[in-house]
Amino acid sequence: MPMAGRGWKGSPPRTEGEARQRILEAANRCLERYGPVKTSLSDVAAELGVTRQTVYRHFPSTTDLLLASAESAAEPFIERLAEHCSSREDPGETVVAAIVYVLEHLPRDPRLSLLLAPERADLLAVGITSPTAIGFGRAMLRRFPVDWEALGYDDDTLAELAEHLLRVIQSLVTAPGVPPRSPEELTRYLTRWVAPAIPMPAGG
Numbered sequence: 001m002p003m004a005g006r007g008w009k010g011s012p013p014r015t016e017g018e019a020r021q022r023i024l025e026a027a028n029r030c031l032e033r034y035g036p037v038k039t040s041l042s043d044v045a046a047e048l049g050v051t052r053q054t055v056y057r058h059f060p061s062t063t064d065l066l067l068a069s070a071e072s073a074a075e076p077f078i079e080r081l082a083e084h085c086s087s088r089e090d091p092g093e094t095v096v097a098a099i100v101y102v103l104e105h106l107p108r109d110p111r112l113s114l115l116l117a118p119e120r121a122d123l124l125a126v127g128i129t130s131p132t133a134i135g136f137g138r139a140m141l142r143r144f145p146v147d148w149e150a151l152g153y154d155d156d157t158l159a160e161l162a163e164h165l166l167r168v169i170q171s172l173v174t175a176p177g178v179p180p181r182s183p184e185e186l187t188r189y190l191t192r193w194v195a196p197a198i199p200m201p202a203g204g
Contacts, residue, residue, distance in 0.1 A: 007048065007049045007050035007051065007054060008022075008048060008049055008050055009048070009049040010049075016058070019058055020058045020059075022048065023044065023048065023055055023058055023059065023065065024065070024068055024069060024072060026044050026047040026048045027039070027044045027065050027066065027068075027069045028069055028072070028111060029047060030043045030044050030047055031066075031069060031110040031111050032110050035110060036066070036110060036111075036113050039066070040062065041055055041056070041062045041065065044065065067130075067132075069111045070111050070112050071132060071136075072111065073109055073111035073112050074112065074136050077105075077106070077109060077112055078136065078139065078140045078143065080105075081098060081101055081102065081105075081140060082140065082143035082144065084097065084098075084101050085097050085098055085101070085144050085145070086144075086145060087145075088144070088145065089145055089146065091146045091148075091151065091198045091199050092191070092194070092195030092196065092197075092198045092199075093191070093195065094144050094145070094146055095165060095194065095195065095198050096187060096190040096191050096194060096195050097187075098140070098144070098165070099165060099168060099169060099172075099186075099190055099194070100183050100186050100187050100190065102169055103169060103172060103173070103183075103186065104183055133166060134159055134162050134163050134166065135159075135162075136162075137159075137162030137163070137165060137166055138155070138158050138159050138161075138162045140162070141158055141161060141162055142158070148199075151199035152199065153199065161198070168190075168194060172186075
């Protein structure tokens with residue numbers, strides 16, 4: 001039976017799962033239209049023809065909803081990133097290329113860019129070092145043409161590396177420098193200070 005309640009532009013969802021999916025799709029459209037900073041829960045509710053309280057029943061906060069939207073965009077982005085790094089074999093060079101790619105391309109994705117928006121400090125703090133984000137980071141590292149096991153990395157140390165790289169990205173977003181470095185300058189900077197630490201010796 002369709003879910004009870006008014007709204008939904010005359011076509012209420014039949015299940016809780018369908019309701020969540022439609023809310024998420026509406027959030028994605030709002031992010032495309034208004035951008036990651038200006039999108040609000042009211043915009044999403046208006047897009048669906050429901051009240052804010054209806055949206056809150058499925059997503060406890062705006063942060064939860066926007067993080068769910070970002071997660072839905074993560075897999076396609078990781079695929080593109082893995083392709084970008086597919087020709088590299090040196091671990092340090094690969095990681096540097098990945099960081100530069102993320103900083104250059106993530107802001108162009110309206111769903112993922114909210115994780116890097118300084119104005120959305122709530123999402124930046126929660127999202128980029130959350131267990132979900134670290135899990136995606138570890139999955140990303142495993143798609144690179146690097147034999148991490150041969151270098152002494154197990155699941156735990158690879159998760160630590162993913163967390164470290166996410167924290168590097170976070171710091172470069174919140175304090176990019178004056179003036180901000182170009183991709184070429186950033187590559188040189190990271191090659192000097194980040195690449196030498198990868199890989200660590202086995203057991204280190």
